Amino acid sequence: MTTISSSWLGLPRPALLGLFLFFCAGFADGALVPFFPLWASSEADIPIGAIGLLFGCYAGGELIAAPLIGGIADRVGRRPVLILSSLGVGCGFLALFFIHGVAATAIVLILTGMCESVLHPTILTAIADVTEPSAHPRWFGMARVSSSAGQILGPACGALLALLSLSTVFLAAGGMLILGGVVMLAALGETIGSGRAGDRQEEEEEEEGLSALLPALRDGRLAKLLLWVVLFEISGNWIEAVIPLYARDAGTLSPSGVGALFAYAAALTVGLQMLVSRFAEARSALWLTAGAGLSTIAAFVLLMASPATLSLIAAVSLCSMAQMLVGPLVPTAVNALAPAARRASYMAASSVAVDLKDSLGPSIGTALYALAPRLPWAAGIPLVAIASVGLGVAIGRARQVFGPATSEACFDAEAARPETPAAWSAGPAMEEYS
Known part of the structure; x- marks a missing residue:
């Protein structure tokens, strides 16, 4: 225990605080998302076809704010x-x-989404500020583990609160993020000055305005990467948005059962993410995304066949495995493309892709479900097949073309070889911490 404690004490504090904030955000999402469709349809009397629109209001707030304040952390x-x-x-x-x-809920969700637009990308940026580029895949994998740990406790807590009232899950979700904000206020130091020499001069030369805050408008490599991310993630999001309704209408799971199902999916990520990340170090991006695509397609096939409990468990297991394969690749690729002084702006641009997924995914998924219960799974199969191949190609190209600051100052000779998957694995700096 003493050795483990000393090892953790040697890690950069901002990175550890970033992992804690990911845990808080994961808890809030886990406590809220699985129960929101049930709350909307049962307690709020919102038609099923319109539930996705409320999800879209939250993501819409993020989309509204991201072009305006997405890169504000760089300033x-x-x-x-x-x-x-x-x-x-x-x-x-x-x-x-x-x-x-409905109107008041939509307004609050839009305002909340505007605040959330900078949360996740800024956490990733702060972690990248204080860790070596060769260690970023490991740290981003740990960020997923931290978020998933929160998503274990979140649905479990939500399942208990749902026994009282579905609306009480909002109290747990909000309280955890307020706790995270208080901890950041008390313990977090500024990380923007932790970059390499020359970052400040590069920052001063950057343009101001909307184009500077949306680098996807200027960087074609990033735009292509994020396009495939959106297409791949939209259908994957249907698992989260549609399964609560699918299981309830089939009489398979109660609201508490839905919470337990998503807690189980998060527990898989906590237990297996770092193992999968080590396995993935020796594989190409196309190999990994193809594996993720096949896992997601298999999940859709199971859901089409039956809404039984065993099918639901197997489906969320397969989708969790798909996210473990792809999840750390995307922020690593985005960070590799970003100049050091523009990390937050590039991460904010990648969050726009996530926001589109969170907006279009539930809206399309619940609309398809309103037409036919199995239609989302049937429509998702060809979409995932195409998007997984395109995403693998785009990530592979990003791994071969690094941004100026990264290629010149941040990678050593071994890690800079584009053909070597080890370029995205943990380097000597992380060996000290592990």
Whole structure:
């Protein structure tokens, strides 16, 4: 225990705090997302076809804000952005407990989404600021583990609260993010000055304005990568958005059972993510995304065949495995393309892709489900097949073309070889911590 404690004490504090904030955000998502469709359809009397639109309001707030404030952490610093965004999202979730009506819910979700637009990308940026580029895949994998650990406790807590009232899950979700904001206020130091020499000069030369905050408009490599991310993630999101309704209407799972199902899926990620990441170090990006695509397709086939409990468990297991294969690749590829002084802006651009997924995924998925219960799974199979191949090719190209700051200052001779998958594995710096 002493050795483990000393090892953790040697890690960069901002990175550890970033993992904690990922845990808080994962808890909030886990407590909220599986129960939101059930709350909307049962307690809020919202038609099933319109539930996806409320999900879209949350993601829409992120889409509205990301072009305007997505890269603000490059200008005012990571610390104030993380504090204000976590507190803002927490207060927004708390407000959902007290409001009533579709219009009021939509307004609160839009405002909450605007605060959330900078939360996840800024956490990843702060981690990248204080860790070596060769260690980024390992750290981003640990970020997924931290988020999934929260997603274990979140649905479990939500399942208990749902026995009282489905709306009480909003209290748990909001309270955890407010706790995260308070911890950031007390313990987080600024990381924007942790870059390599020359970053400040490069930052001063960057353009201001909308184009600087949306580098996807100027960087064609990033735009192509994010396009495939959106297509791949939209159908994967249907698992999360549609299964609660699918299981309830089939009489398979209660609301508490749905929470337990998603807690189980998160537990798989906690237990297997780092093992899968080590396995993935020796595989090409196309190999990994193809494996993720096949896993997701197999999940859809099982769901088409039956809504039985065993099918649901197997489906979320396969989708969790797909996310473990692909999840750490995307932020690593985005960070590789980004100049050091523009990390937050590039990460914010990648969050736009996630926001589109969170907006279009539930909207399309629930609309398809309203037409026919098995239609989302049938439509998802060809979409995943095409998107997984395109995503693998795009990530592979990003791994071969690094941004100026990365290629010149951040990679040593071994890690800079584009043909070597080890370029994305943990380097000597992480060996000290492990």
